[in-house]
Structure formats: C-alpha cells, structure tokens
Amino acid sequence: xxxxxxxxxxxxxxGVVKPHGIRGEFCIKSNADSPSIFGKVASLYLQDGQxxxxxxxxxxxxxxxxxxxxxxxxxxxxxxxxxxxxxxxLIREDDLPELDEGEQYLYKMMGCRVVxxxxxxxxxxxHFFENGEQEVWAIVNEQKQEILLPAVPEFVxxxxxxxxxxxxxxxxxxxxxxxxxxPSKKKKSKRPVHQTKAKxxxx
Numbered sequence: 001x002x003x004x005x006x007x008x009x010x011x012x013x014x015g016v017v018k019p020h021g022i023r024g025e026f027c028i029k030s031n032a033d034s035p036s037i038f039g040k041v042a043s044l045y046l047q048d049g050q051x052x053x054x055x056x057x058x059x060x061x062x063x064x065x066x067x068x069x070x071x072x073x074x075x076x077x078x079x080x081x082x083x084x085x086x087x088x089x090l091i092r093e094d095d096l097p098e099l100d101e102g103e104q105y106l107y108k109m110m111g112c113r114v115v116x117x118x119x120x121x122x123x124x125x126x127h128f129f130e131n132g133e134q135e136v137w138a139i140v141n142e143q144k145q146e147i148l149l150p151a152v153p154e155f156v157x158x159x160x161x162x163x164x165x166x167x168x169x170x171x172x173x174x175x176x177x178x179x180x181x182x183p184s185k186k187k188k189s190k191r192p193v194h195q196t197k198a199k200x201x202x203x
Contacts, residue, residue, distance in 0.1 A: 010045060010053055010090040011107050013037065019081035020069050026081040027067040028089050031130070035061070035068045040097050044072070045090040053090050104159055112164045114139045117157065121146060122175070125166060147178045 012032040013123040030038075038044070045053035057074035063069070063178040070089075096105065106128060124143035128151065130136070135151040144190055149155060149170055158167040 006039070006174055009094065010047075011105070012042075012090050014068065014089040016046070016084045016087045016089065017067060017120070018085055019078045022078045023071070024075040024077050024081050025068055025069050025071045026075070026084055030068045030089075031128075035063055035127050037097065038068060038070060041091055041095045043069075043092075043095075045092070046084060047088045047090055048086075058194070080158050104161065109159060109166065112159075112161070112166045114166045114168055117167060117169060122168065122170075141179075145178060147175065151173070161184050 013032040014028040016121055017151040020027050032038075038058060041058065043055050043057050043082050045055050046055040056074060059071040059073055061068055066112050073150050075084065109125055109128045110127065114125055117124060121141075123139040123145075124136055128135060129138070137149045137151045137197060139147040139161070141147065148201045149168060155170055156166065157169050158165075160166070
C-alpha cells in the first residue's frame with residue numbers, strides 16, 4: 001500500500017481487509033511503523049474513497065496472522081464490519097506518538113530525494129512495503145525505473161527532512177541490478193524439419 005496523505009491533517013496507517021468473527025471485529029493490513037500505535041490513540045478515522053474521514057473510538061486491538069484486528073465503538077456485528085471493507089484507516093497527525101531521537105515517521109519521508117554518498121542522484125522515495133520482517137523502500141528515478149532498497153541501517157546513512165534528502169549506501173550491485181538488467185537471451189530458431197532433410201533421388 002502506497003503511503004501518502006489521503007486527507008489534510010491525517011496519516012494513512014492501513015486498510016480494512018475483511019470482517020473477523022460476528023462481533024464487529026475487523027482485520028486491517030497495517031503499514032504503521034508498529035501495530036502498537038492502535039493502542040496509543042483514542043480514536044482513528046475510516047475513509048471511504050474521497051469521502052471525509054469518519055471518527056471511531058478504539059475499543060481493542062490485537063495482532064493476528066500478520067494482520068491487526070480492531071474493534072471500534074459503533075461496529076457491533078459482522079454486517080456492519082463488512083461495510084468497512086476496503087476503507088482506508090487514518091490517524092490524525094496531531095495524535096501520532098512522539099518519536100525517540102533519531103527516529104522519523106515514514107510518511108514524512110515520501111517524496112524525498114535519494115542520493116549516494118558522493119551526491120549522485122538515485123531517485124525519489126515514492127512508497128514502501130513490508131517484505132516478511134523487512135521494510136523495503138521503492139525509489140523511482142527520472143526514467144521511471146523502480147529501485148527496491150532494503151531499509152536497514154547499513155544502507156540508509158542519513159535522513160534530512162529539512163532538505164528532503166536521504167543519503168544511502170546500497171549493497172554492491174543493487175543499482176546495476178535494476179538499472180542495467182542482463183539482456184534476455186534470444187532463443188535459437190529451429191529450421192523446419194523439411195529443410196534439413198536431403199531429398200532422395202527417384203530411380
């Protein structure tokens with residue numbers, strides 16, 4: 001799921017996948033830095049398409065098979081939870097918990113220029129996704145080529161939100177893998193069988 005501002009003053013943190021059980025609980029695919037954020041806010045907001053976000057008070061949350069199960073006030077049965085399928089889950093920007101020193105919220109990094117240590121332009125950070133236990137950044141260059149970078153400390157050297165510049169040191173060969181892919185091997189064409197067989201002389 002691409003991370004961007006769906007409404008002014010709000011930050012998208014996931015999407016409703018499906019109902020769970022019969023008591024109004026529903027599953028969301030979370031793209032928050034930590035699912036525990038759902039236990040730190042009194043309210044979250046659900047947005048249906050381009051409609052204004054609607055507030056819901058969080059009753060409970062828990063993790064389940066890679067998803068987050070939420071229960072909110074006003075959603076008490078499976079039918080009501082079904083109506084939420086496909087909606088975007090948002091949190092007010094002002095309600096986001098304070099981060100420790102050196103930490104950044106990912107949504108603030110979207111659109112930042114990504115460069116190498118020597119200043120060489122790599123592209124723009126457009127979105128991110130989780131690949132197993134690892135966070136992966138999708139960087140798009142001027143040629144619209146997408147470069148996927150594992151977002152681990154040894155590859156991300158500096159994040160400067162004032163200048164909107166992220167400095168990276170990708171593993172050797174990563175950029176070449178995306179920017180100079182190996183040419184596809186052409187299959188050798190087989191000559192038709194009737195052209196390879198010698199004609200027998202008739203007596």
